Amino acid sequence: MARSTASYALTGKRAVSDEVRARVRQAALELGYTPNAGARALATSRSNVIGLLAQFLPDEFAPAMLQYLQGVTDTARDLGYDILLSSDSDGPGALKRITDSRMVDGVVLLNVAEDDDRLPVLRAAAQPGALVGLPRDCTGVDVFDLDFEEAGRAMVEHLARLGHRELILVSQPEHVVERGGAYVWRLQNAAVQAAAAKGVVLHTVFGAATQPDIGRDLHALLDAHPGATGLLLNNEAAAAALPTVLRSRDIESPADLSVIGRYSDEFARTFSLPYSSIESAPDRLGRMAVRQLVRRIENQVPDGDPYVVRFVHPELVDRGSTAAPTSASRQ
Amino acid sequence: MARSTASYALTGKRAVSDEVRARVRQAALELGYTPNAGARALATSRSNVIGLLAQFLPDEFAPAMLQYLQGVTDTARDLGYDILLSSDSDGPGALKRITDSRMVDGVVLLNVAEDDDRLPVLRAAAQPGALVGLPRDCTGVDVFDLDFEEAGRAMVEHLARLGHRELILVSQPEHVVERGGAYVWRLQNAAVQAAAAKGVVLHTVFGAATQPDIGRDLHALLDAHPGATGLLLNNEAAAAALPTVLRSRDIESPADLSVIGRYSDEFARTFSLPYSSIESAPDRLGRMAVRQLVRRIENQVPDGDPYVVRFVHPELVDRGSTAAPTSASRQ
DNA sequence: CTGAAAGCGCTTACAG
DNA sequence: CTGAAAGCGCTTACAG
Structure with missing residues (x-):
């Protein structure tokens, strides 16, 4: 039997007689055969690997990052891809390296900034x-994000x-x-507009990202x-710090103060937060990004399909x- | 010029005249040449990739996991390796796939259980x-872990x-x-022994991993x-829940109650925990594991070097x- | 339905 | 110090 026949029997890319297929599979099983990834990548120009460019920022909360990772890795696996994880502080350098060397078939960028140098x-x-x-x-890329403007509006309008x-x-x-x-x-501007439209007074402020500073900020604000x-x-740090602040001031929520946050359900569970929140859906965003990326990789997007900018509804x-x-x- | 000469000029694996090396480098720079990873892997039987097998367990706290990831990815990058991340719930399957296909030169297993099926x-x-x-x-593998027995002893002896x-x-x-x-x-048994040796009464209990259960557990215990x-x-959940419990009971630490936890400094910061703790050093463990793994991969371990079981001192x-x-x- | 061959893009002995 | 060639282990047109 020719090598090629064995290859076809395993990949199923060409019709093979039942008998031959059975024999090949049997042999593969007995020998514990697994195709060599490097050789396959070389022959097909496909690695079946997706690059994931994250940055572990010191003021970022871990639960959200882990949920992104989870959404991305799980979805990739379901679709037949492995994940090459980079948390290199030199994002552009890492990205160039893994794309130029063809280690990856596509790339997911997390935590994208307005003028992201990647x-x-x-x-x-x-x-x-x-x-x-x-x-x-957004030219040339598919983009996924929470609809922060709608989130800002929704928060204000709910309370109004x-x-x-x-x-x-x-x-x-x-x-x-x-x-x-x-x-x-995006969230703040939309909130300000919504407040103006509803005739509500809205005080806006940037809070610290860590304790005990954010606790002090909250006290000062109140x-x-x-x-x-x-x-x-x-501000996730503010949400995590709020229970302590309110307790020490003897403020009950919602009796004395209504509260709405913007974080994931997982985050709420981690910190046992009792506040209603706009779900930031990190796992869902990771999942959407990988799905669309794989469609691009596998050319399942109709030719000339425009790049998408998709906002998750809060x-x-x-x-x-x-x-x-x-x-x-x-x- | 021969392809081989260019290869040698770039990899430095053979002496090349200064002039040729300069020309090759110049050309590589101009063309933006980066070696194809698959082809290189096929030729060298080395992928320069390390597999990282994590499991994102629902009752595990994210900060610790992220610190492992950070220690592993950063160290790997420093040593010239990329990270293939798997969080597949089928750990053995994922491990078999990435090793058999030669996608990775070595593997780091996180969260290893006593009879780990990987x-x-x-x-x-x-x-x-x-x-x-x-x-x-531990046969056939290098092992790194916190010295939980010493941690248990240290906690008890400190308070005794x-x-x-x-x-x-x-x-x-x-x-x-x-x-x-x-x-x-390991921690509990050592604590019990140390308590017995010091003539201290030690009540031991398994606590819940989530709120509000762990809060109730703590109240009941007190x-x-x-x-x-x-x-x-x-128990990290207990540490995170304790401030609220103590406040509601009007217990001050350390005036009314001494407290020692076992978690990382990063974890303490995330939850603004005011309790002394045995540092669990996840980033350090990740770093040690990768260092030793790379030594094995690159055969820098003296021939017949025994496998190590190394405990981080608490x-x-x-x-x-x-x-x-x-x-x-x-x- | 199957075989024989070329080729993917590198590295590395083998010669000189 | 450099060149020409073989080979890594696959896939995929090309023939039949």
């Missing part, structure tokens, strides 16, 4: 790329509907914005705005931390 | 493996030295033990043992949560 490298690469996070310029008239929005620290985290602005009856958190997970303001609120 | 596959593989976590049988006579040890939940987390026993003046936590990070018991303690 994007020029990605556009110059031969492989397709999918992003989690919205850059200024309940009758709140003065709210506080705590955003991520300014240095997150400075390194390109435009989602902070001191400064005694009339505020609702708190919006686009779902409000109700944990009972919002209610109509009472006359007793925050006095 | 170990037979690893021993049958052609590539070396390094473990984080201590299995019953301060004059405590009745302690509580909260371990991980029983199902962690059941899936092979023998470190729970109710059941009103004479206990020290709390030892080999360091007590003092956050001021232990003190001598006062007459006022816990009454």
Whole structure:
């Protein structure tokens, strides 16, 4: 029997008689045969590996990152791909290396900044790329992100509907914005607009990303705005710190203060957070990015199919931390 | 010029005249040449990739896992290796696939259980493996783990030295033990022995891994043992939940209760934990595993070098949560 | 339905 | 110090 026949019998890329196929499979099983990945990659120009470019930032909370990883690795495996993980601080360099060497068939970029310096490298690469996070310029890549504008609107409108008239929005620290985290602005601007439209007073502030600073920030805010009856958190550290702050001030939620955060359900569980939140869906974003990337790799996208920019609709997970303001609120 | 000369000029595996080397490098730079990874792997039988077999368990806390990942990826990169990440729930299957196909030159196993079902596959593989976590049988692999026995002793002896006579040890939940987390026993048994030796009463219990159960567990324990003046936590969920429990009971640490945990500094920061702890050093363990693995891969271990089982010495990070018991303690 | 051959892009003995 | 060739282990047109 020819090598080629054996190959066809195993890959199924050509019809093979039942008898031959059975014999080949039997032999493969007995010998424990597994194709050599390097040789196959060389012959097919396909590695069946997806590059995952993450950055483990010190002020980023681990649960969200792990959920991205989980969504990406699980989906890739389901679709027949392995994951090459890079957390190199030199993102562009790492990206160039793994694409130029053809180690990967495509690439998922996590934590994409507004002017991400990995994007020029990605556009110059031969492989397709999918992003989690919205850059200024989306040409040539598929983009997935939470709809932060809708999230900002939804938070404000939810509380306005309940009758709140003065709210506080705590955003991520300014240095997150400075390194390109435009989602902070996207949420905040939309919240400000929605507040204006509803005639609601909205105080906005950048909070710290770590304890004990964020605790102090929260205390100062509550001191400064005694009339505020609702708190919006686009800052995971603030959400994690809030239970302690409220307890020490003897503030009950939602009786005295309505609270809405923006984080994943997994995050809420990790920190036992009792606050309703806009689900940030990291696992879902990772899953969507890989799905689309694989479609590109395998040319399942209709020719000339335009690149997509897809926003995940923010779902409000109700944990009972919002209610109509009472006359007793925050006095 | 021959292809071979260009290859030698780039890899430096053979002497090449200065002039030729310069020309080759120049050309490579201009053309943006990067060797094809698959072809190189086929020719050298080396992929320069390390497989990382993690499992994202639902009751595992994300910060520790991320620190392992960070230690492993950073060290691998420093040594010239990329990381193939698998979080496949079918660990043995994934391991067999990536080793048989020669995608990886070696493998790091995280979260190794006492009778880990990945170990037979690893021993049958052609590539070396390094473990984080201590299995019953260490033959044929390099093993790295925290010295949990010393950790158990150190916790008890530290508090005994301060004059405590009745302690509580909260371990991980029983199902962690059941899936092979023998470190729970290792710490607990050593703690029990040390307590006996010092004439200290030690109550041991398995705590839940999630809120609100673990909070209830802690309340019940403090109710059941009103004479206990020290709390030892080999359970990250318990550590995260403790501040709330103590506050609601108006217990101050260390004035009313001394507390020592076992978790990483990063974990302490994530949850703003004020308790002294035995550092579990996940990043360091990841780093050690990769270092030794690369030495094996590159045959830098003296021939016949025995496999190592190395325990990281537990360091007590003092956050001021232990003190001598006062007459006022816990009454 | 099957075989014989070429070729993927490197590295590395073998010659000189 | 350099060249010409073989070979790594697959896949896939090309023939039949």
